[in-house]
Amino acid sequence: MKLPSSPIILIVLLTISINAVIPISAHFYPNASSIPPSAIPNKTSWDEFNNFTGCNKGVKAYGLHKLKKYFEYFGYLNNSYGNFSDEFDGSLEDAVKIYQLNFNLNTTGALDEPTLKHIVQPRCGNADIVNGTSTMHSGRMFSANSTIHAVAHYSFFPNRPRWPRQRSQLTYAYSPDNPLSDAVRGVFSRSFERWSEVTPLTFSETTSYSRADIRIGFYIGDHGDGEPFDGVLGTLAHAFAPTVGRLHLDGDENWIIDGDFLNSSPYSAVDLESVAVHEIGHLLGLGHSSVEEAIMYPTISSGTRRVELSNDDIMGVQELYGSNPNYNGSNPTLTPRGERDRNVAHVLGSSSWIVLVVGIFSLLVLFF
Ligand SMILES: [Zn+2]
Numbered sequence: 001m002k003l004p005s006s007p008i009i010l011i012v013l014l015t016i017s018i019n020a021v022i023p024i025s026a027h028f029y030p031n032a033s034s035i036p037p038s039a040i041p042n043k044t045s046w047d048e049f050n051n052f053t054g055c056n057k058g059v060k061a062y063g064l065h066k067l068k069k070y071f072e073y074f075g076y077l078n079n080s081y082g083n084f085s086d087e088f089d090g091s092l093e094d095a096v097k098i099y100q101l102n103f104n105l106n107t108t109g110a111l112d113e114p115t116l117k118h119i120v121q122p123r124c125g126n127a128d129i130v131n132g133t134s135t136m137h138s139g140r141m142f143s144a145n146s147t148i149h150a151v152a153h154y155s156f157f158p159n160r161p162r163w164p165r166q167r168s169q170l171t172y173a174y175s176p177d178n179p180l181s182d183a184v185r186g187v188f189s190r191s192f193e194r195w196s197e198v199t200p201l202t203f204s205e206t207t208s209y210s211r212a213d214i215r216i217g218f219y220i221g222d223h224g225d226g227e228p229f230d231g232v233l234g235t236l237a238h239a240f241a242p243t244v245g246r247l248h249l250d251g252d253e254n255w256i257i258d259g260d261f262l263n264s265s266p267y268s269a270v271d272l273e274s275v276a277v278h279e280i281g282h283l284l285g286l287g288h289s290s291v292e293e294a295i296m297y298p299t300i301s302s303g304t305r306r307v308e309l310s311n312d313d314i315m316g317v318q319e320l321y322g323s324n325p326n327y328n329g330s331n332p333t334l335t336p337r338g339e340r341d342r343n344v345a346h347v348l349g350s351s352s353w354i355v356l357v358v359g360i361f362s363l364l365v366l367f368f
């Protein structure tokens with residue numbers, strides 16, 4: 001190819017080619033029943049893990065190295081020893097035990113049926129364990145009232161990154177490579193609102209993709225950040241910690257826009273709003289939670305919808321940013337840790353009085 005002689009013309013041509021709009025054919029459907037049968041796969045890449053049902057330490061099973069890669073991807077194993085083998089070794093057993101703990105399963109260390117059922121579920125591509133530290137099952141105690149106690153499991157990225165106080169009015173934009181319909185943009189706008197309702201943060205759409213705080217795009221396979229997508233189901237999306245602001249979704253999924261799974265819920269249908277609300281949690285600084293009802297729980301079955309922030313999510317995000325002044329706290333069960341300690345002290349105080357009164361009464365009986 002003959003190159004243009006003028007460097008200015010060359011730069012202009014290069015700029016045009018880099019910015020050329022390459023549409024990504026993400027699949028959006030108004031509801032689950034509108035997915036054509038041809039778009040519904042028979043199986044996904046993780047389904048073959050079901051062949052390992054019943055495997056435990058000491059056995060060798062063909063293909064087990066792929067499951068080790070899965071555990072490495074989500075932070076449960078490290079690959080400092082080179083290639084993974086097909087041996088069920090001690091480090092895989094440890095990884096399975098931590099996974100079971102994070103997902104509230106019996107910690108058998110074996111690939112029993114309930115564990116594999118979780119492993120093959122579609123999920124967020126962000127790791128559960130970052131830098132070798134699992135915070136998913138951190139088990140902070142908080143008091144719902146003076147008698148009932150629940151456990152909070154929200155987590156943060158290492159060093160708790162958050163958007164700085166002076167950047168509470170955040171902007172977002174969609175990749176110019178993915179022209180999106182109003183209906184799809186509406187899903188993201190509703191998802192942002194769920195987080196702004198409970199925090200002082202605001203989110204507004206901007207047309208300037210390069211200057212937006214949060215940049216949203218649909219990608220297929222390897223898209224340049226070392227976290228390739230894997231086709232239908234498997235990993236659905238991933239998002240980066242503050243203040244990177246990148247939210248990537250798998251363009252190969254069958255995304256459902258209106259959350260309607262009433263008449264049909266084919267195996268591959270994924271609710272876009274459920275995934276968007278979860279990924280925005282990451283953009284704000286939240287990690288994964290082991291509370292199954294929480295938005296920040298890592299897996300979501302296809303054909304299901306989970307869009308309401310749970311107490312666990314609200315407590316987590318408010319620990320980073322505080323509450324929205326207009327938030328009426330429709331979840332009165334949220335009690336900061338300091339207050340919990342006071343409640344516990346109060347309960348202990350009451351018991352001490354009872355012990356004292358019973359003691360004095362016993363002494364009186366003894367003497368008289
Ligand atoms: Zn996630």
Ligand SMILES: [Zn+2]
Nearest residue numbers: 223225227248
């Ligand atoms: Zn990505």
